Amino acid sequence: MKRLETKLEGVVILEPAVYGDHRGFFTESYNRKNLAGLGIELDFVQDNHSYSAEAGTLRGLHYQLNPMAQTKLVRVTAGAVYDVAVDIREGSPTYGEWVGVILSEANHRQLLIPAGFAHGFCTITPHTHVSYKVTDYYSAEHDRGIRWDDPELAIPWPVTRPVLSDKDSKHPSLREAEAHFPYREVSLT
Numbered sequence: 001m002k003r004l005e006t007k008l009e010g011v012v013i014l015e016p017a018v019y020g021d022h023r024g025f026f027t028e029s030y031n032r033k034n035l036a037g038l039g040i041e042l043d044f045v046q047d048n049h050s051y052s053a054e055a056g057t058l059r060g061l062h063y064q065l066n067p068m069a070q071t072k073l074v075r076v077t078a079g080a081v082y083d084v085a086v087d088i089r090e091g092s093p094t095y096g097e098w099v100g101v102i103l104s105e106a107n108h109r110q111l112l113i114p115a116g117f118a119h120g121f122c123t124i125t126p127h128t129h130v131s132y133k134v135t136d137y138y139s140a141e142h143d144r145g146i147r148w149d150d151p152e153l154a155i156p157w158p159v160t161r162p163v164l165s166d167k168d169s170k171h172p173s174l175r176e177a178e179a180h181f182p183y184r185e186v187s188l189t
Ligand SMILES: Cc1cn([C@H]2C[C@H](O)[C@@H](COP(=O)(O)OP(=O)(O)O[C@H]3O[C@@H](C)C(=O)[C@@H](O)[C@H]3O)O2)c(=O)[nH]c1=O
Pocket: 048, 050, 059, 060, 062, 063, 072, 119, 120, 121, 137, 138, 165, 167
């Protein structure tokens, strides 16, 4: 497993070794000891899997308030997505900055998104499967969102009219979210 830094401290790209042969390939998609060797020691408690039928499906930008903030390790098992992590940690020198990475079935890349970041992705292919590990349990009560098209974030999503859930079409901007949910409620880790 190779660790690649991004411009945001703590947001890390992981590239696993992939062993191809005439049958296809083999890869260790998660190995706790190897990650610890890369300085990543986390207790994952839940695995999530989402399927999006259409290209241009956007899920996000999501986070959970403390004490249920989640660190996420995201990968794509079929298709490809543009995956985004936004720093919403109070007092962070990179508050409001984001990183966008292509994760795909072909590149096997994984994105580690620390607690205190909002996360979202947009599918680039139809029939896309995204699989991710999280360090805390889902809590509807702590579940929050920021609008995907917040003009201050200006994330260059691959589509301008994505397929959205009802919930994701109604989120506040980051500034509005700050006012409603003081960001001290968001993990500072
Ligand atoms: C996220 C989640 C949802 N659910 C339920 C709630 C709801 O009825 C249904 C669909 O939930 P959502 O619409 O929130 O699913 P989705 O929009 O795919 O939400 C996910 O988006 C990505 C970007 C993330 O980062 C995740 O943490 C999560 O927020 O699944 C769970 O039971 N457990 C979970 O962990």
